[in-house]
Amino acid sequence: MIDLMTLKPGDRLQLIQGIVAEVTENMGDGMWVEVRLIEAPDRPGEVGAVELCHAQDIVKVLGAPS
Secondary structure, X not given: OOOHHHOOOOOEEEEHHHOEEEEEEEOOOOOEEEEEEEXXXXXXXXXXXXXXXXXXXXXXXXXXXX
């Protein structure tokens, strides 16, 4: 289980459906973070879009970009 309370802006996440996203804001409720889509194989037109992401959609934390 991923503790969303520890995520901060800039952290990268692997989401379901092969999506990679970057945290832009942590809502601080332990359930939702706002993310910007970095890679979206099934939705290429949405790369760059900002949306809310629920904890259940996160596969793993990839870390902050280097």
